[in-house]
Amino acid sequence: MKNLWIVPGAPLPDGKGWVIWCSRKGEGNFPSPEVEVRRQTTAVSFEAKWELLPKLAGLKRRIGLLTVTLTTPAPSEGAQFRITLTTNNQSQDFDWSTMPYQVSEKGVTFLFASCFWQNNDRDGYYRAGLKDLQTLSNPQFKMLIGDQVYLDWPTDWAMDDPIELFGKRYRQYWGDAFYREALQTCPNFVMCDDHEFWNDFPEFQIQIPQTWDPENRIKYGHGAEELYSQFQRCLNPDQARWYTFAIDPVSFFVTDTRSEREQCNEEGASHFMSEDQWVALETWQASLQGPGVLVLGQPLFQEDGNYKDHSLSNFENDYDRLWRIIERSLGGENLQHQPHDILILSGDIHTGRYAEAHGPFPDAPYGVPEFIASPAAMIDPGNTKPEKPPKKITIRPNAEGGESVWRIDRDRDIEIMTIKNNVGMVKIFPGGQVEGTPRVRFELELWRLPAKVLPPLGVDQYEPAQGMGGPLKKVFTKELLLR
Numbered sequence: 464m465k466n467l468w469i470v471p472g473a474p475l476p477d478g479k480g481w482v483i484w485c486s487r488k489g490e491g492n493f494p495s496p497e498v499e500v501r502r503q504t505t506a507v508s509f510e511a512k513w514e515l516l517p518k519l520a521g522l523k524r525r526i527g528l529l530t531v532t533l534t535t536p537a538p539s540e541g542a543q544f545r546i547t548l549t550t551n552n553q554s555q556d557f558d559w560s561t562m563p564y565q566v567s568e569k570g571v572t573f574l575f576a577s578c579f580w581q582n583n584d585r586d587g588y589y590r591a592g593l594k595d596l597q598t599l600s601n602p603q604f605k606m607l608i609g610d611q612v613y614l615d616w617p618t619d620w621a622m623d624d625p626i627e628l629f630g631k632r633y634r635q636y637w638g639d640a641f642y643r644e645a646l647q648t649c650p651n652f653v654m655c656d657d658h659e660f661w662n663d664f665p666e667f668q669i670q671i672p673q674t675w676d677p678e679n680r681i682k683y684g685h686g687a688e689e690l691y692s693q694f695q696r697c698l699n700p701d702q703a704r705w706y707t708f709a710i711d712p713v714s715f716f717v718t719d720t721r722s723e724r725e726q727c728n729e730e731g732a733s734h735f736m737s738e739d740q741w742v743a744l745e746t747w748q749a750s751l752q753g754p755g756v757l758v759l760g761q762p763l764f765q766e767d768g769n770y771k772d773h774s775l776s777n778f779e780n781d782y783d784r785l786w787r788i789i790e791r792s793l794g795g796e797n798l799q800h801q802p803h804d805i806l807i808l809s810g811d812i813h814t815g816r817y818a819e820a821h822g823p824f825p826d827a828p829y830g831v832p833e834f835i836a837s838p839a840a841m842i843d844p845g846n847t848k849p850e851k852p853p854k855k856i857t858i859r860p861n862a863e864g865g866e867s868v869w870r871i872d873r874d875r876d877i878e879i880m881t882i883k884n885n886v887g888m889v890k891i892f893p894g895g896q897v898e899g900t901p902r903v904r905f906e907l908e909l910w911r912l913p914a915k916v917l918p919p920l921g922v923d924q925y926e927p928a929q930g931m932g933g934p935l936k937k938v939f940t941k942e943l944l945l946r
């Protein structure tokens with residue numbers, strides 16, 4: 464529909480329905496679109512709740528959330544429905560799945576992606592790739608794990624008002640019909656990373672004068688947070704920054720290591736997460752009853768960064784604390800007293816990559832596996848070669864109070880590295896039992912997206928000299944049997 468932008472948010476838990484984001488031009492109130500829900504050809508009863516988000520002066524748009532709750536929840540493995548939204552005698556159909564809440568023989572499939580630079584995707588190659596993947600594997604949802612928008616590049620920060628400044632960039636992205644179609648392929652969970660604010664947020668950046676002054680960093684940071692809240696965070700369960708959900712027996716924790724981040728100090732004592740989030744993460748680990756999936760805005764396996772771009776490992780105390788949580792899980796320190804593997808999903812580094820770190824847990828055949836999908840559309844200047852993980856990661860103190868050494872053999876433990884535009888796919892199935900221990904089978908796939916070089920259009924639509932080319936192609940697959 465031309466006058467109404469629509470994006471599906473997170474599917475409601477237990478197969479109950481969906482949150483749907485709607486936006487209309489202007490700052491006045493507007494009514495909910497009419498809704499019809501069908502399964503195959505049969506009408507389905509539901510309840511609809513409409514919430515207009517607060518008006519943001521300078522945004523030039525208004526945003527509402529439509530929550531559609533099915534009267535009878537869908538089956539535990541999820542089910543496909545057709546949702547029809549109508550406003551001003553214009554209708555649009557969407558085919559979306561409900562949230563699976565149990566891993567069955569039918570399987571669970573989802574996509575994840577990060578780092579989409581819309582300036583290099585005016586022809587809609589990201590959309591084309593996601594639509595092909597939807598047809599091919601029918602993923603039930605996708606996870607957008609940071610840098611869905613680049614507020615800081617190009618650096619044409621000529622406006623003083625942050626809502627007007629960042630609102631212009633959000634309208635450029637969400638106003639692109641191709642991008643909206645990409646978002647509409649299936650429901651979305653989201654998290655932020657630095658480009659929802661500016662590179663290496665909340666740090667000073669030499670190329671952005673507005674970040675030179677601490678008061679300005681607070682001002683522009685608050686403006687970026689308000690836009691992130693209205694365009695992205697509101698899609699999440701309870702509109703949360705960080706959150707958990709389960710597809711029994713698998714449990715997910717989606718972190719926010721960016722919006723709560725402190726400026727990094729040399730002693731490594733500053734924080735990338737709040738204490739409330741740490742407590743929630745530690746409670747999640749202790750409560751695992753099967754494999755965990757931990758979603759991070761930046762990789763766990765990464766060399767220390769610097770003033771240009773800090774890594775999680777620069778926050779030494781928090782980084783060690785994160786590793787101790789993983790070690791406790793592998794060591795069976797939980798309510799069940801059973802070891803549970805944790806799969807790491809991440810993005811950010813403009814490299815698609817799978818790697819394993821092996822350490823003091825020989826009964827964990829995959830060690831700590833990390834799967835990265837980045838970029839969805841490469842920024843310019845972008846990577847000229849993939850970013851390798853470190854060879855060794857040392858944790859002090861570890862979960863036992865001593866020292867742990869985790870090693871990554873670059874010839875054995877790294878199975879894919881690519882800078883081509885990519886999207887990750889994860890499929891989850893029952894895995895039977897291995898030596899009497901129930902397992903869950905994870906099938907990991909990395910898909911190369913089509914792309915091409917586009918001519919420059921000007922400052923606001925700057926195009927890179929780099930293009931990747933080629934059709935949609937599966938470039939990596941890996942099977943894991945996780946506890």
